[in-house]
Amino acid sequence: MNYNTDKLPRKQLLSLQLDLSKFEMASEDEKAQHETMRESTTFFRDGMKKLRKNPLAIMSLIVLFCLVLTIIVVPMFYPYSYEQMITVNGKRDKTAKNLAPMTYSKNELKAMEEGQKIFPHLFGTDELCRDYFIRVLYGARVSLAVGLFASLIVLVIGLLYGSVSGYFGGKVDMVMMRIVDIIYSLPDTLMVVLLSVVLNQILGTALQGTILARVGNNMISLFIVFGVLYWVGMARLVRGQILSIKTNEYVLAARALGAKSGRIIKRHILPNCMSVIFISVALQIPSAIFTESFLSFIGLGVQAPMPSLGSLANAARGGMQSYPYKMVFPAIIICLIVLSFNLLGDGLRDAFDPKLRR
Amino acid sequence: MLKYTIKRVLLAIVTVFIISAVTFFAMNAIPGGPFSKEKAPDPAVQAALEARFNLDKPVGQQYLIYLKNLAHGDFGISLKTGRDISQIIREKFSVSAKLGGMAAACAIVLGLLLGSTAALCRNRWPDRLIIFLTTLFVSVPSFILATILLLVFALQLKWVGVFSTDNPNYILPVISLMLYPMSYITRLTKSSMLDVLGQDYIRTARAKGVRESLVIFKHALRNALIPVVTYVGPMIAGILTGSMVIETVFTIGGLGTEFVRSINNQDYPMIMATTIFLAVLMVIATLISDLVYKLIDPKINFD
Numbered sequence: 001m002n003y004n005t006d007k008l009p010r011k012q013l014l015s016l017q018l019d020l021s022k023f024e025m026a027s028e029d030e031k032a033q034h035e036t037m038r039e040s041t042t043f044f045r046d047g048m049k050k051l052r053k054n055p056l057a058i059m060s061l062i063v064l065f066c067l068v069l070t071i072i073v074v075p076m077f078y079p080y081s082y083e084q085m086i087t088v089n090g091k092r093d094k095t096a097k098n099l100a101p102m103t104y105s106k107n108e109l110k111a112m113e114e115g116q117k118i119f120p121h122l123f124g125t126d127e128l129c130r131d132y133f134i135r136v137l138y139g140a141r142v143s144l145a146v147g148l149f150a151s152l153i154v155l156v157i158g159l160l161y162g163s164v165s166g167y168f169g170g171k172v173d174m175v176m177m178r179i180v181d182i183i184y185s186l187p188d189t190l191m192v193v194l195l196s197v198v199l200n201q202i203l204g205t206a207l208q209g210t211i212l213a214r215v216g217n218n219m220i221s222l223f224i225v226f227g228v229l230y231w232v233g234m235a236r237l238v239r240g241q242i243l244s245i246k247t248n249e250y251v252l253a254a255r256a257l258g259a260k261s262g263r264i265i266k267r268h269i270l271p272n273c274m275s276v277i278f279i280s281v282a283l284q285i286p287s288a289i290f291t292e293s294f295l296s297f298i299g300l301g302v303q304a305p306m307p308s309l310g311s312l313a314n315a316a317r318g319g320m321q322s323y324p325y326k327m328v329f330p331a332i333i334i335c336l337i338v339l340s341f342n343l344l345g346d347g348l349r350d351a352f353d354p355k356l357r358r
Numbered sequence: 359m360l361k362y363t364i365k366r367v368l369l370a371i372v373t374v375f376i377i378s379a380v381t382f383f384a385m386n387a388i389p390g391g392p393f394s395k396e397k398a399p400d401p402a403v404q405a406a407l408e409a410r411f412n413l414d415k416p417v418g419q420q421y422l423i424y425l426k427n428l429a430h431g432d433f434g435i436s437l438k439t440g441r442d443i444s445q446i447i448r449e450k451f452s453v454s455a456k457l458g459g460m461a462a463a464c465a466i467v468l469g470l471l472l473g474s475t476a477a478l479c480r481n482r483w484p485d486r487l488i489i490f491l492t493t494l495f496v497s498v499p500s501f502i503l504a505t506i507l508l509l510v511f512a513l514q515l516k517w518v519g520v521f522s523t524d525n526p527n528y529i530l531p532v533i534s535l536m537l538y539p540m541s542y543i544t545r546l547t548k549s550s551m552l553d554v555l556g557q558d559y560i561r562t563a564r565a566k567g568v569r570e571s572l573v574i575f576k577h578a579l580r581n582a583l584i585p586v587v588t589y590v591g592p593m594i595a596g597i598l599t600g601s602m603v604i605e606t607v608f609t610i611g612g613l614g615t616e617f618v619r620s621i622n623n624q625d626y627p628m629i630m631a632t633t634i635f636l637a638v639l640m641v642i643a644t645l646i647s648d649l650v651y652k653l654i655d656p657k658i659n660f661d
Contacts, residue, residue: 186376194633
């Protein structure tokens, strides 16, 4: 096909007007080459792509995954239990006290000479002749469960409270936020200690005989403390997010285009604040683990036979010079968990926080 | 500004009242009293003791009596030791304040230094190293850190003495108390410094030919400090309560140890006094840091 050059206005001498006769039509092949070949991507998929490029976040994800797998699977076939003394030939072995890692007690050595197979104590044993490896595993289990569950409580309460406050606005918002302000300015550590002491004593009698008693009133009081004190940060975050997103131009644009509020909430408000909320949950978990270990440290943590990483480390302080490994193992695990969650949280923030995205 | 200040001060007063009420009623909800643990108490003696400390009256009335005494500056006497609580607090707090003050000062100075260094050497090895270390420090619970420091440096290597009353060696306690806030300040300073260094006025200053050191200290750092100021209030709170753990590990007789002990003893006036004292300190610290923040940041309007 040719252009009819006559139909074009006459070219002035100094004009920059293009001379169309010097151009050719693009063939279909060439047109196809210029089309961008990138697939349309969703917010989540894009974020995951970014996350996958962050080696630290991926490494911590792998570490956490391996840890969780170990915690769940290993106790199923591990020959020792976390609350029982080591027994040799059906008898309690009192010589298996404070063994160093990978060593055997006298009785065990004797039994081994007789041809019995005895599973090695990977981390040694503690002062009550219990296998330390399984105790550390259970401790990690308890600490992780506390961290996850406490963060969940914080998430649920904070999300509900914050969205109600942010959504209704006005007087309701003001009153609700004053309450948050007051709780926020309470010195949390003092209150945590005080509340757990009080709740421990009160719950101890109230819970007897119920299913909850098996979880232990220290744990329950810890969760209550989290439900009472720590949700305020989340509530503030959610409210702030909803308030600021509500006034964004794209929400206005969506509304102007006739989108219903259901669609606006689903497509515009939620995706934009969910990422920030999830990041904050990921960073809440290590802080909950810290609080639990702190409470265990001053003797307010989980109940006696059940170990947590904090209480194990605290118990190990007594024989610190003679048995440093008892301190080292729970300390390493706790640092590993907290470090992984911190790095993962940072990675998630880099990948998903809309403010940091470019 | 005045309106904002009044609002914040009122909120602070309400907070202190709520803390005192929560503490008082929570404490009294614990079954058993300070005298029920004594061996074979004579009922008459116990009744007399309870009457002496107003423990026989209804809880609400006890609270009012307590507030009245508090308004006169009277914290009461410790039920376990019989000593005047104001005196105990003064004595113990001087130790805690010394420890906390040193830790806070070190945390701020080192944090700012490391943070600016990391920002200025962005993506080179000093930055990587500083961020690696601070991430690590944020992930270690303070009591584990304190115990390890104590074991390695005081007991194994014997580089520093163990803390004792006649030979108060604050190095290790200060380090273990300081690392967490220091790491936090470092990360905060780094991100705010990077933010500031990308601003137009920095480019203008450089284009004018201002010396690089002047650009960094006068133009960049001063503006980068603003977000750090908001953290200082909560940091002081954290250091004061965190010292509870550090004091126990290093057996320093400070206010934190006293708080834990009074809770275990159910020493009501002592729990009340320490909680209110620490709470007031923290509320004031937060208040000041918020007000200073509003004062130094011209971008914020007061409403």
